[in-house]
Amino acid sequence: MGASRPDAGTSAGVLRANVVGETDMVQLLDAHGKRHEEATFGPYIDALDAQTVRGFYRDMATVRRFDTEATALQRQGELALWVPVVGQEAAQIGSGSAMRSADYAFPTYREHGVALTRGLDLADLLKLFRGISNGGWDPREKNFHLYTLVLAAQTLHAVGYAMGIQRDLIAEPATEPAAVMAYFGDGASSEGDVHESMVFAASYNAPVVFFCQNNNWAISVPFEVQSKIPLVNRAGGYGIPGIRVDGNDVLAVYAVTKWALDYARDGHGPVLIEASTYRVGAHTTADDPTKYRPNAEEEAWKAKDPLERMERYLRAEGLADDAFFEQVKNDDDELAAHVRSATLALGGADIRQKFATVYAEAHPLVAEELAWFENYQASFADAETPQGGAA
Template sequence: MGAEHLPTTEFEIEDLGQSIGAPGGPAEDPTMVQLLDADGVLREDPTYSPLLADLDAGALRGLYRDMFIVRRFDVEATALQRQGQLALWPPLQGQEAAQIGSGRAFQPQDYVFPTYREHGVALARGLDLSNLLRQFRGISSGGWDPREHNFHLYTLVLAAQTLHAVGYAMGIQRDQADAVTIAYFGDGASSEGDVHESMVFAASNQAPVVFFCQNNQWAISVPSEVQSRIPLANRASGYGFPGIRVDGNDVLAVRAVTEWALRHARTGRGPVLIEAFTYRMSAHTTADDPTKYRLAAEEDSWKRKDPLRRMEKYLRAQGLADDAFFDDLKDEGDAFAKQIRAAVLAMEGPEFEASFNAVYADPHPLVAEELAWFKQYESGFADLDGGTEANAGEGR
């Protein structure tokens, strides 16, 4: 069994042998943390390998399962959008290791501030993934209670969540709570002023926050080298806190680096910036066409570093998983996708008044006035269908 286990949308993952290092990738950057290479060979690192000591065979298989399930979810969500069931969808294909590796390092009390693509982190935090689709179906401005799993609502405003994460972390600090906040953002968002401001505040206050940048190489159509001439992790030194660049397609390295960063922040030593060097294998969103701005050769070089293929090779080589495991997982993924589809098709839109009720926490006279106007306007259409039918009957 091999690549046929990996659900894909636009790309067929082929076993093409040795990884080709992209510019600034693991093959060219000796400072990048990598434990599991593209061939599934595990390396020892004196700093980070000990942080994986708690991962037994079941946990290692669990990391692969999570990556597989969230990719299958992503494939189904993309199909639902193409069929008109979702208004939009931001795929995560290729970034599964960055999200599952980091998400599985958190403790329950830690609070996550995602962007709009952290479907894998949501899975790791225990969310019902069908709730993620409520916002993209246009029937909710959120979809879940952030307090249930300490996983904030998706933030569509670029980089705004980094400021929220730092403010929350400063509150944790003042409450002397044993928790850390994690702010996810992309390489494109790293060029926003909000990220700079959040890092200034975090450094000045030694706030317990981990900045997790998923550098997927493209800010929609703008390549990362246009945004920064140095690795994004290097920016941390300008603020006076550690920056770590990790192979974002290596789920074990991401897990270890995130664990290190969380311990650093949790013990009062201040913020950490993690740059997970990965790749967006699909489109920025389903409204995007990546063939317009990037070359097939680039995509091919990253297919060889697919995070699921890498972990599968390791599990097989170590005798930790066999054909039966992967067959069962495929069946589980298909059943899960079927459940997701059924849940989406059963979703009904909220009552019209719900949009007005969510504007302010307490009743507001202006909102009440606007609601009354809309109700009056809507009432003008009450007999439209009946009137049209009557007129049609007279015409006969």
């Protein structure tokens, strides 16, 4: 477990002294899919029925198939950019599944799995990456905020929203208690926004769970350059509980997040979760990880694949058979076809309209940049004009 440990003897848990350099990690399923008994978090899994446990695998497989299709669409010129999530499915499905409908999630730009658990149509995520929308969905419908491309800004928004929940409860005590999930990566943890967010959250005892997906690489910068100790150890500096969890173990992630959300909803304040996982592919489709990352490291993490781990567990426990996995594959292929057809039906982006919405009123610099862009576009038409012919 991480630097600050919840006490198994109480429902809320207590804060243990932070120990610098401690690397204990919550794990319920090892890399081979074997279940370990764990007194604090194991009961959260024991309480689940077989359908729910199978659902974890189904959702992980779905988001991976979706990711494959979105990557293909970008490579074919249908998306301007894509942010892959392969390798991080357990961290996202486990944490997202632990939320209640009244809870609110603030994602970065890679939380495709969390979006799935919140009930979004995954095709809506691609509107942003196709450039036809600044969002793509109404965040109020599913309590899932718009993607945030400004690194770490969403952590500030999350704490503000959580403080709003506190005030709502004061004004209307009958309001259903809720908590907020603030997602960010190890790269964003180096931003001042994250520090400021945790200071405010701790000071005001805000009901927010900070969920860091430590995928080991902030684009081309390895984690050890950003921090000399596990990120979870920072929790002690704010006086809040911190838990380090195996981010490729969907059962452990679900249980730890479930505990943390209960803790926050019950009025005990924020929690920091560090989910240790790995970005198997590129940071985005504009990135080439072969330039900075050793192949041996990638292969070592592929052996810890969250889907394979969960499949071994389901088969060993007699919770799923070949028919189940074949049905998941067929359903996911249907989803991929839906995503592709929905994306192609969106049409293209009106780039000129983007220039018109930078400022509320006309701006000379924007007008100058638009003129440059239109000349640039016209140059392609000139290049296509046959020599001696008319445009």
